[in-house]
Amino acid sequence: MMEIMEGSHAVAEIVKYCRPQVIAAYPITPQTHIVEALAQMVANCEIDAEYITVESEFSALSACLGASAAGSRVYSATTSQGLALMFEVCFNVAGMRQPVVMSIANRSLGAPLSIWNDQQDSISLRDSGWIQLYAEDNQEAADLHLIAYRVCEDHSVLLPAFVCFDGFILSHTYEPVDMPTQEEVDGYLPPFVPYQRLDAKDPLSMGMYATPEYYMEFRYEIDRAMQRAKQVLVRAGTEFSEQFGRDYTGLVEGYRLDGADTALVAMGSICGTVKDAVDEMRDAGKKVGLLKIRTFRPFPAPEIADALRDVGTVAVLDKNISLGNSGAVGTEVKAALYGSGIRVLDYIIGLGGRDVRKEDIAKIVDLAEKGEGDMFYGLRTEVL
Amino acid sequence: MPLQVGCAARPGKARENKTGAWRVFRPVVEREVCTKCGMCALVCPEGCVEETEDETYVVDLDYCKGCGICAEVCPKKAIRMEREEK
Amino acid sequence: MAEVRQGCELFESGHRACGGCGPALAARLLLKATGENVIIVASTGCMEVFSTPYPETAWKVPWIHSLFENAAAVASGIDAALKKQGRDEKVVCVCGDGATFDIGVLCISGAFERGHDITYICYDNEAYMNTGIQRSGATPYDASTTTSPAGRCSLGNVHQKKDMPGILAAHGAPYVATASVAFPNDFMQKVERAVNTPGPTYVQVHAPCCTGWGFESGETLAIGKLAIETGLWVNYEMVDGEVVKAKKVRRKPVEEYLSRQRRFRHLFKPVRRDDEIAKIQAIADRNAEKFGIDIRRKE
Ligand SMILES: Cc1ncc(C[n+]2csc(CCOP(=O)(O)OP(=O)(O)O)c2C)c(N)n1
Ligand code: SF4
Ligand code: SF4
Ligand SMILES: [Mg+2]
Numbered sequence: 001m002m003e004i005m006e007g008s009h010a011v012a013e014i015v016k017y018c019r020p021q022v023i024a025a026y027p028i029t030p031q032t033h034i035v036e037a038l039a040q041m042v043a044n045c046e047i048d049a050e051y052i053t054v055e056s057e058f059s060a061l062s063a064c065l066g067a068s069a070a071g072s073r074v075y076s077a078t079t080s081q082g083l084a085l086m087f088e089v090c091f092n093v094a095g096m097r098q099p100v101v102m103s104i105a106n107r108s109l110g111a112p113l114s115i116w117n118d119q120q121d122s123i124s125l126r127d128s129g130w131i132q133l134y135a136e137d138n139q140e141a142a143d144l145h146l147i148a149y150r151v152c153e154d155h156s157v158l159l160p161a162f163v164c165f166d167g168f169i170l171s172h173t174y175e176p177v178d179m180p181t182q183e184e185v186d187g188y189l190p191p192f193v194p195y196q197r198l199d200a201k202d203p204l205s206m207g208m209y210a211t212p213e214y215y216m217e218f219r220y221e222i223d224r225a226m227q228r229a230k231q232v233l234v235r236a237g238t239e240f241s242e243q244f245g246r247d248y249t250g251l252v253e254g255y256r257l258d259g260a261d262t263a264l265v266a267m268g269s270i271c272g273t274v275k276d277a278v279d280e281m282r283d284a285g286k287k288v289g290l291l292k293i294r295t296f297r298p299f300p301a302p303e304i305a306d307a308l309r310d311v312g313t314v315a316v317l318d319k320n321i322s323l324g325n326s327g328a329v330g331t332e333v334k335a336a337l338y339g340s341g342i343r344v345l346d347y348i349i350g351l352g353g354r355d356v357r358k359e360d361i362a363k364i365v366d367l368a369e370k371g372e373g374d375m376f377y378g379l380r381t382e383v384l
Numbered sequence: 385m386p387l388q389v390g391c392a393a394r395p396g397k398a399r400e401n402k403t404g405a406w407r408v409f410r411p412v413v414e415r416e417v418c419t420k421c422g423m424c425a426l427v428c429p430e431g432c433v434e435e436t437e438d439e440t441y442v443v444d445l446d447y448c449k450g451c452g453i454c455a456e457v458c459p460k461k462a463i464r465m466e467r468e469e470k
Numbered sequence: 471m472a473e474v475r476q477g478c479e480l481f482e483s484g485h486r487a488c489g490g491c492g493p494a495l496a497a498r499l500l501l502k503a504t505g506e507n508v509i510i511v512a513s514t515g516c517m518e519v520f521s522t523p524y525p526e527t528a529w530k531v532p533w534i535h536s537l538f539e540n541a542a543a544v545a546s547g548i549d550a551a552l553k554k555q556g557r558d559e560k561v562v563c564v565c566g567d568g569a570t571f572d573i574g575v576l577c578i579s580g581a582f583e584r585g586h587d588i589t590y591i592c593y594d595n596e597a598y599m600n601t602g603i604q605r606s607g608a609t610p611y612d613a614s615t616t617t618s619p620a621g622r623c624s625l626g627n628v629h630q631k632k633d634m635p636g637i638l639a640a641h642g643a644p645y646v647a648t649a650s651v652a653f654p655n656d657f658m659q660k661v662e663r664a665v666n667t668p669g670p671t672y673v674q675v676h677a678p679c680c681t682g683w684g685f686e687s688g689e690t691l692a693i694g695k696l697a698i699e700t701g702l703w704v705n706y707e708m709v710d711g712e713v714v715k716a717k718k719v720r721r722k723p724v725e726e727y728l729s730r731q732r733r734f735r736h737l738f739k740p741v742r743r744d745d746e747i748a749k750i751q752a753i754a755d756r757n758a759e760k761f762g763i764d765i766r767r768k769e
Contacts (some may be wrong), residue, residue, distance in 0.1 A: 021554040022547060050550035055580030059543035062536060062577065066511070066547030069534055072554055074547070092536050097390035158389060195389060198532040198548065200507045200559045205527035206392045207535040214524050218391050385525075393525035398484035401526055406489060426654050427691060429487060429494035431479045449489030451680075452688025465688070 005177045007138040007170035008033030011077070011103050011163075014142040016047045017185035018101075018149050020075035021192075022067035024052040024060040028082040029115045030167035031105040035077055049075075057082035061089040061100070068098040069206055071197035073149070076100065079167055080107035083121045087128075093160045094129025094222060096207050097195070099152035100160040101145060102130075106268065106319075107167040108352040116353020117167045118319040119268060123296070123328045129222050131161035131229055132297040134267040138175040140294075141165035143240065146180075146189055147248060150236040155195050157229045159222070166269040168353070180244060188243055226298040233295060251300035253292045254307050256282060260289035262365055263308055265333055266317040267293045270349075270356060274317070277361035288365055293329065301336035308337060314344040315368035317356075321348050326374055345373025354378060399447075403430065407450035409465040411443050417462035424454035424463060480506065485528040487520040490687025492677035492694065493566075493593045495651045497521065497528075500564065500591055500675075503661035506531055508560045509552075511545045513569035514538035516600040516679075517593060532559070539573035541565050542581035542590060549586040560665045563590040568598040570674075571607035571632050582641035582670040589664045589671045592634065595679035603682040607632040610702065611753060612746055613733045615682075620736035625746055630753065638672045639711045645669075646708040650676040652694030656705065656717075663707075676703050684732020696727040701754035704761045716761040724751045 005013070012034045015023075023042070025035040041047040050067075054060045057078050064074040078086065083104060093100050104122045108114045122132055133148060135141035141163065148161040165171065180188075196204055210218055230251060237248035247253075255271075256278050257263060264274050271292045281288045291307050293300070308314055314337065318327020325331065330346025337344055345368050350356045356378070364377055388394075413424075418440065425433040425441055432447035433454060443454075455463040480501035487494035493516055501508075512518045512535040521528040522535065536544045541563040548561050565574065570592040581588060597615050598604040604617040609627045614620040618627035639646045645667040649657035657675055664671035678693045680686065685693050697703035699722045706716035725747055728734040737743045737750075758764050 022550045024547060024550075048554075050554050052546055052550050053584065054543065054546070055583070056576060058540065059546070059577050059580050062540035062543035063547030063550070065536055066534070066544035067551035068547070069544075070509070070548045070551035070555070072551035074551075088537055089540065095390070096392075096536070196392060198509045198534055198559075200509065200532055203395050203530055203532045204392050205395070205522055205529050205533040206390060208391050208393060208522040208524040208527060209519060209535075210391055210524045214387070214391075217387055221387055221389070388525065391524050393522075393527050395482070395527055395530040397526040398482040398521070398528040401484040401486065403484060403486070426499075427495060427651075429489075429491050429498065429690075430483050430485075431481060431498050432483045444483065447483035449687075451490035451690075452686070453490055453495075453690055456688040457691055 002176050002178050004174050005138060005179070006033060006172060006174050007141055007165060008105070008172065009037055010138045010142040010177045010179065011145065012037035012041070013179055014145045015075050016041050017180065017182050018145060018189060019073065020049050021072035022050045022052065022064065022074045023076070024054050024063035025076045025078065026054055026057045026060045026082060028079055030107060030171045031077045031079045031103070033171065034103060034105070057085045058089060061086045061093060064100045065089065065093050065096065065098055068100055069096070069198050071194040073192035074100055077103035077105070079105045080109055080121045083125065084109060087125065090125055090128040090130060095218070097158040098160060099158055101148045101152055102160065102162055103145070104162045104164045105167040105171040106164050114352040117169050118351045119164065120320040122162050122164045123320040126297055126328060129159060129226070130297060131159055133161060133163050133295055134293065135163065135165040135170065136269060136271040136292065138170055138173070138177050139246070141170055142177055142179065143246060143248065146185060147233070147236050147240055149189050151229055151232045153192055154232045157225050157232050158195055159225050159229060164268065169269045188240065230298050230300065250303070251295035252303050252307055253294060255290040255292065257289035257291060257307060259287055260311050261287040262313045262315065262368055263289050263291050263311040264315050264317060264361065264365070265291045265293060265329065267296060267329060268319065270317060270319065273356060273358055274361050277358040280358065281362060281365065286365070299332055304333060304336045305340065308342060309340070311342060313368050314342055315364050315373065316344065316346045318346055318348050319350045321351065343371065347373060347375065347377040349377050402446045403449050404446045407448060407468055409450040409452060410445065410468050411448065411450065411454055411463045412466050413441060413443065414462045415440055417460050419460055421459060423457050423459065427453055427457050429453065480530045482528045482530060484526065485521045486523065487516070488681045488687065490680045490690045492651045492679055492690050493517050493595055494520065495690070496593045496675050496677045497564065499651065499654050499658050500661045501531065503658040504560055504562055504665055507558065508562055509534070509548055511541045511548065511561065511563045513541045513565035513574065515566035515569055517564065517566065519600055538569055540577050541569065542574060543577040545588045546581045546584065546586045549588055561588045562665060563588060565590070565592055567592055567594040567596060567608035568606040571634050579641065582638055582643055585669050587668055589673065591661065592674045593677040594674055595677045595682060597682050599679050599682045611750060612737060614736055615733065625743065626736065635672060635674055635708065639708045643670050643672055644710055645671040648674045648705050650694045650698060650703060650705055652691045652698065653705065660707065685730055693730060696722070696730070700724045700727045701758045701763060702727055704757050704763055706761055713761060716763050718763050718765045720765050721754070721758060724754050
């Protein structure tokens with residue numbers, strides 16, 4: 001049913017339909033509306049979950065790890081400083097192969113302290129073994145949670161996932177969302193069947209330590225699971241499309257790339273702005289398109305290379321900066337296109353909530369076509 | 385054996401590590417003195433002192449590290465530690 | 471001696487603890503007390519390392535290790551999951567003093583405040599042994615460790631042991647107890663009582679470490695006993711925040727305990743530090759006073 005919903009509420013609603021048994025989360029702007037909504041649902045008996053009011057994000061994810069290891073479907077949500085506090089647990093959850101699903105209402109990382117959006121938080125955890133999905137709008141933010149649970153809990157994957165959606169830009173914005181019913185969700189997402197669990201009837205030691213004889217093989221296995229997650233994502237996305245009529249078949253999504261000379265590459269809500277800008281530029285006769293990266297981990301390098309094979313120039317929009325190098329997405333897209341002869345330029349944009357408008361996208365395309373890039377875009381030079 | 389997902393394992397493998405090889409001193413139980421109180425079995429950190437059918441206590445030398453706790457706690461001093469011949 | 475209970479071994483031989491390891495004995499004993507219907511949550515440290523190099527686990531009950539400092543939070547999640555699934559396993563954290571007194575306090579405080587049905591057992595070997603005998607909040611006054619070494623201008627650890635049982639009792643824990651591997655039956659009874667008390671309960675067991683403290687491996691129980699006989703360790707139980715029982719002793723001078731351990735050697739050599747020994751005696755005297763442990767001769 002179509003409803004006008006705040007992004008956070010759309011996420012909370014879909015999470016409810018996913019029937020997590022244990023929820024552990026700690027409030028942090030701009031994630032708060034999700035956890036408040038879930039707490040209210042628990043208080044109203046609309047959802048049959050244990051809600052653990054933990055004393056920190058570190059404990060939130062640790063509790064999720066324990067509950068998942070004991071065989072329950074779990075949920076958490078955080079952002080920014082909260083995610084940074086979880087750093088150690090994040091690597092642990094992935095290494096212990098627990099299919100935890102966590103929403104990230106993307107926000108910048110201090111210092112300076114900022115509550116506004118960029119994607120530095122989740123991108124900084126790109127090596128942690130979590131699947132990372134980025135939503136363009138509230139509908140996608142909701143839908144990706146369903147897909148995430150399906151994929152994470154698949155016994156050929158058994159990895160955790162971040163479902164990322166931009167803080168404030170989506171989390172606090174009302175948009176029409178087609179919310180499925182509980183029956184529809186149940187038809188798509190089967191009950192959680194743990195691969196193995198803590199159980200006195202069948203003892204198992206979990207999270208043992210590995211000597212150099214074994215450590216590398218365990219890391220290799222996690223990476224292989226990540227690779228397998230690609231096919232499982234495509235399968236889950238295809239089935240989702242069949243059941244709900246919204247297309248999630250690809251790890252990346254091309255927009256007006258046919259015949260494009262220049263392609264923009266972006267993740268998250270900025271894709272909406274880029275699409276509008278592309279439409280305007282196309283109307284003006286400019287051959288421009290967009291490649292939206294929905295799945296950042298596992299990184300769809302061949303899919304990106306394939307989608308961009310016919311363009312001459314690529315402009316990557318990075319809402320993050322690997323300080324001392326460049327934007328993370330730019331670096332990886334360059335690697336994906338290595339040897340193709342395609343020129344790839346990186347633009348650091350929108351850090352800490354800096355607005356990016358359609359005009360900026362057009363200007364970036366101009367810069368890219370002139371070969372000017374690998375730079376911060378939109379700096380207020382007057383304060384420097 | 386393929387790796388178990390998530391660095392997990394079923395019980396049973398620890399016993400493949402025969403810690404008896406570490407031993408420098410070996411506990412020797414004098415059966416005539418032993419009153420079968422069972423203190424040695426209770427306090428052995430290896431859990432390698434076993435009660436037999438006839439209620440005497442024997443040390444599983446595959447695992448005994450020769451720490452000497454059993455000898456020290458035995459109220460009858462029925463256990464003495466003897467240097468291992470190598 | 472109290473009667474010896476025989477149970478099946480749930481902690482297997484073949485683990486890699488030093489010979490004479492107090493914590494290894496604590497692991498064995500506590501599993502005898504919990505029985506099989508338990509889920510153990512471990513912290514990073516000696517016990518985790520010596521008992522679970524992949525794939526050789528010594529634990530015959532379900533066991534999980536995540537990090538150094540999060541066992542209480544992991545246990546909170548397990549408790550919630552078991553509740554939702556209608557299961558009845560006991561959830562028992564088994565963690566070192568570093569994990570408990572220092573780095574894990576946040577998670578423990580949260581779990582105890584929320585009132586999870588968990589038992590938290592701290593095996594207290596009074597330092598970070600796994601990383602090479604560094605001081606912790608549980609290290610006693612004047613003990614020499616690798617980060618509180620005795621030296622020309624140092625007499626070892628300058629802080630006194632943190633009152634962790636008191637802190638957890640103040641959280642409203644219905645049952646808090648201290649124990650020692652030197653009194654195995656008492657320890658097992660306390661663990662049994664803790665796991666059978668609903669809500670968050672705490673047992674802190676003194677677990678002498680021959681390697682870290684510097685004594686012969688066979689003396690583990692003897693040293694543990696001396697700690698109690700000198701009043702430097704008190705075995706007591708608290709119910710709903712009140713001390714209900716403390717083990718009484720005919721106290722010996724602290725010197726008898728100190729002089730047998732390398733970590734206190736600098737108090738005797740090269741010069742005898744009577745001033746410092748007196749300060750430690752004063753700690754024991756305060757303990758005796760606070761818990762009323764002295765057996766006084768009837769006149
Ligand atoms: C976050 C973090 N900091 C430091 C360490 C290193 N470390 C591992 S075990 C340990 C000490 C453990 O001390 P304790 O809890 O007393 O257990 P013990 O080894 O004495 O049995 C330390 C410092 C770690 N694993 N994780
Ligand atoms: S010497 Fe130590 S390891 Fe060997 S049986 Fe006696 S207590 Fe056990
Ligand atoms: S260092 Fe101490 S605690 Fe660690 S295994 Fe050896 S005796 Fe046990
Ligand atoms: Mg310790």
